[in-house]
Amino acid sequence: MTEPRxxxxxxxxxxxxxxxxxxxxxxxxxxxxTTARDGQEALRRLEAGWPDLIIVDLTMPRMDGxxxxxxxxxxxxxxxxxxxxxxxxxxxxxLLDEVAEDYVAKPYHYPELRARIQRVLRRLGxxxxxxxxxxxxxxxxxxxxxxxxxxxxxxxxxxxxxRLLHALAAxxxxxxxxxxxLARGWSDTEDAEASYVWVSMRxxxxxxxxxxxxxxxxxxxxxxxxxxxxxHAPSD
Amino acid sequence: xxxxxxxxxxxRAADLAANGSGTTRRARGLGAxxxxxxxxxxxxxxxxxxxxxxxxAILLAAGLYSDDRVIVPLVIAAIVGAxxxxxxxxxxxxxxxxxxxxxITTAIERVAAGEPGPPIHITGDDELARLAESHNRIAAETQxxxxxxxxxxTAIAGYEPSHGVETLVAAAExxxxxxxxxxxxxxxxxxxxxxxxxxxxxxxxxxxxxxVRAGSEPLGVLTGHLPATRAWERADQDLLELxxxxxxxxxxxxxxxxxxxxxxxxxxxxxxxxxEFLRSVSHNLQTPLTSIRAYVEQIxxxxxxxxxxxxxxxxxxxxxxxxxxxxxxxxVTRIEAGVLRPQAEVIAVGPRVRRAWEAIGASxxxxxxxxxxxxxLAVVDPDQLDQVLWALLDNAVxxxxxxxxxxxxVSADETIERLxxxxxxxxxxxxxxxxxxxxxxxxxxxxSGSGEGTGLGLYxxxxxxxSMGGELWLEPAGKRPGAVFGLSLPGEPPGDGG
Numbered sequence: 001m002t003e004p005r006x007x008x009x010x011x012x013x014x015x016x017x018x019x020x021x022x023x024x025x026x027x028x029x030x031x032x033x034t035t036a037r038d039g040q041e042a043l044r045r046l047e048a049g050w051p052d053l054i055i056v057d058l059t060m061p062r063m064d065g066x067x068x069x070x071x072x073x074x075x076x077x078x079x080x081x082x083x084x085x086x087x088x089x090x091x092x093x094x095l096l097d098e099v100a101e102d103y104v105a106k107p108y109h110y111p112e113l114r115a116r117i118q119r120v121l122r123r124l125g126x127x128x129x130x131x132x133x134x135x136x137x138x139x140x141x142x143x144x145x146x147x148x149x150x151x152x153x154x155x156x157x158x159x160x161x162x163r164l165l166h167a168l169a170a171x172x173x174x175x176x177x178x179x180x181x182l183a184r185g186w187s188d189t190e191d192a193e194a195s196y197v198w199v200s201m202r203x204x205x206x207x208x209x210x211x212x213x214x215x216x217x218x219x220x221x222x223x224x225x226x227x228x229x230x231x232h233a234p235s236d
Numbered sequence: 237x238x239x240x241x242x243x244x245x246x247x248r249a250a251d252l253a254a255n256g257s258g259t260t261r262r263a264r265g266l267g268a269x270x271x272x273x274x275x276x277x278x279x280x281x282x283x284x285x286x287x288x289x290x291x292x293a294i295l296l297a298a299g300l301y302s303d304d305r306v307i308v309p310l311v312i313a314a315i316v317g318a319x320x321x322x323x324x325x326x327x328x329x330x331x332x333x334x335x336x337x338x339x340i341t342t343a344i345e346r347v348a349a350g351e352p353g354p355p356i357h358i359t360g361d362d363e364l365a366r367l368a369e370s371h372n373r374i375a376a377e378t379q380x381x382x383x384x385x386x387x388x389x390t391a392i393a394g395y396e397p398s399h400g401v402e403t404l405v406a407a408a409e410x411x412x413x414x415x416x417x418x419x420x421x422x423x424x425x426x427x428x429x430x431x432x433x434x435x436x437x438x439x440x441x442x443x444x445x446x447x448v449r450a451g452s453e454p455l456g457v458l459t460g461h462l463p464a465t466r467a468w469e470r471a472d473q474d475l476l477e478l479x480x481x482x483x484x485x486x487x488x489x490x491x492x493x494x495x496x497x498x499x500x501x502x503x504x505x506x507x508x509x510x511x512e513f514l515r516s517v518s519h520n521l522q523t524p525l526t527s528i529r530a531y532v533e534q535i536x537x538x539x540x541x542x543x544x545x546x547x548x549x550x551x552x553x554x555x556x557x558x559x560x561x562x563x564x565x566x567x568v569t570r571i572e573a574g575v576l577r578p579q580a581e582v583i584a585v586g587p588r589v590r591r592a593w594e595a596i597g598a599s600x601x602x603x604x605x606x607x608x609x610x611x612x613l614a615v616v617d618p619d620q621l622d623q624v625l626w627a628l629l630d631n632a633v634x635x636x637x638x639x640x641x642x643x644x645x646v647s648a649d650e651t652i653e654r655l656x657x658x659x660x661x662x663x664x665x666x667x668x669x670x671x672x673x674x675x676x677x678x679x680x681x682x683x684s685g686s687g688e689g690t691g692l693g694l695y696x697x698x699x700x701x702x703s704m705g706g707e708l709w710l711e712p713a714g715k716r717p718g719a720v721f722g723l724s725l726p727g728e729p730p731g732d733g734g
Contacts, residue, residue, distance in 0.1 A: 018526050018530060021530040021534055085522035106523070106526040107526040107530070107555065109529075189583075193611075195584075195731075198730065
């Protein structure tokens with residue numbers, strides 16, 4: 001980490017054992033950690049000052065993680081990572097897309113959690129608007145909801161796809177290298193290769209381009225990377 | 237219909253002619269050959285003309301033996317004239333008799349065909365008039381009952397089991413009053429014997445009653461009162477019983493429907509309770525597991541000695557194993573609720589297999605892994621694929637031989653754009669008896685101890701793979717011993733996206 005100052009993380013969980021060990025693990029990695037046992041305590045901690053990131057459990061007494069996350073997001077665009085035992089196929093997790101930047105299942109592996117924290121904190125610099133990005137008459141990206149409108153039809157994006165588009169949209173019109181995309185899309189995958197990016201881009205093109213063989217938004221810069229461009233020309 | 241002709245006297249004459257001259261018996265035989273009309277005509281002619289002709293013949297004979305030349309033609313002319321008159325009179329008389337008969341016949345035929353026309357008007361008080369009147373009455377009754385039957389059928393068709401018993405009873409009581417013109421009506425859902433029979437008092441409203449039954453099972457009694465002036469005949473009683481039986485069937489259906497609704501509601505409740513239970517179990521199990529895991533990791537990272545401590549590694553592995561089992565249970569509920577929504581992410585299968593093998597932590601088992609995917613990537617949900625790999629590798633270790641060896645081969649079928657994987661062990665293999673139910677829930681291999689595994693691994697794996705457009709099967713028993721499972725997954729060539 002080459003951050004100019006210590007980054008602050010608020011951890012909210014009703015299990016005191018976990019709070020202690022997670023706080024220690026995070027402090028060992030140089031974060032400034034505060035903890036809270038439930039949603040209400042978390043809100044009191046927030047009054048004293050806003051952290052850079054919140055890690056929150058979904059199932060808690062008094063105010064659950066979802067309510068807390070909604071409450072926080074209503075006030076500020078503070079990045080939130082949900083750390084919960086509820087598995088990813090749960091319907092509640094779908095709601096997380098609205099309020100959380102990422103989701104880590106319990107029991108977590110600390111290296112994975114750390115990778116996700118770093119990725120979410122890095123993403124802060126991107127400052128991509130939370131509203132839809134109109135790239136042309138036939139393409140609108142709504143990365144906040146992980147979907148795109150292609151010729152008026154809604155297309156769902158996977159978490160990786162939306163991270164890739166996020167990275168491309170943050171540098172709209174400019175080349176983003178394959179390496180950057182790999183790091184952005186697969187930061188928590190140790191053995192990711194360039195072909196991950198190639199194949200994902202090809203699939204993404206199938207999803208968001210009206211004519212995938214003649215792309216007008218998601219362009220390849222051979223040997224370097226990719227570009228996401230606005231195009232208001234009729235696409236067919 | 238034309239106005240009725242006043243044909244009283246002729247009719248009576250024809251009647252007499254037909255019946256009075258002793259030809260009735262012949263009429264039966266001839267009737268089969270001749271129509272009634274022709275027969276009546278012939279009979280009339282015979283009875284009117286024959287005596288006249290005999291009389292004429294006698295006269296003629298007498299005349300032939302006299303010299304009077306005038307009388308013979310006169311007599312012949314008289315005979316011919318009489319004969320013509322006789323034929324004409326007979327024809328008119330017969331027409332007069334048969335016309336109303338034909339009208340009555342047509343009307344009766346129409347009633348028989350089920351579409352009674354307007355009543356027949358035949359004046360007088362003779363047999364034909366009475367016949368017509370009786371027909372009119374029957375036609376009117378038939379029409380009324382037809383109307384009742386139609387109303388009854390419409391009413392019954394409107395009885396939905398979902399309306400519930402009380403609503404149906406009220407509707408049936410209302411319909412009974414409307415259809416049968418009852419003054420009042422009640423349906424009591426009690427044993428029919430418990431409702432005493434009402435007595436009929438002349439001048440008072442007439443009680444009617446029919447048992448409400450579903451098939452042979454009595455459900456109750458329909459009772460009511462009819463205006464004193466109304467006739468109530470066998471056919472009316474039959475219609476009422478038909479109605480009450482249909483009401484009985486509808487009520488029975490409503491009762492069953494209500495019962496099923498209740499049971500469904502209960503099942504939904506139980507299902508929700510089960511999900512909630514599993515969720516809380518999962519949470520309550522994973523919360524301590526999370527602490528255990530986190531502390532072990534922390535201790536391991538604290539010093540090189542701790543990092544190499546086998547005991548800590550076992551704690552970590554076993555808590556991971558427990559976590560996987562809990563997750564598998566949760567996945568079953570997701571599968572059954574039909575809410576699996578896998579993400580189609582692009583990943584290389586090889587490294588995933590290696591990591592899954594490391595996570596299993598099977599020491600003492602040889603892992604023979606060959607990755608021949610040529611860089612082909614799978615398009616799957618990584619979390620779900622991990623679950624499948626854990627379950628299959630875990631099985632291979634569990635059911636493998638003593639000095640076990642697990643073989644995994646990943647390959648790409650480029651023509652159909654799919655990745656294939658086989659996972660084989662060197663155990664006893666799967667018996668023919670086990671093969672059939674291998675992928676069913678809670679199915680365990682015969683060789684396993686009673687406490688081993690949840691019996692969910694293969695079931696969950698197959699469902700997860702199918703949800704991602706993949707498949708899982710058991711390869712047919714081959715030359716080598718052991719069980720070999722085959723997987724297929726949607727694949728993508730590694731080529732540059734440009």
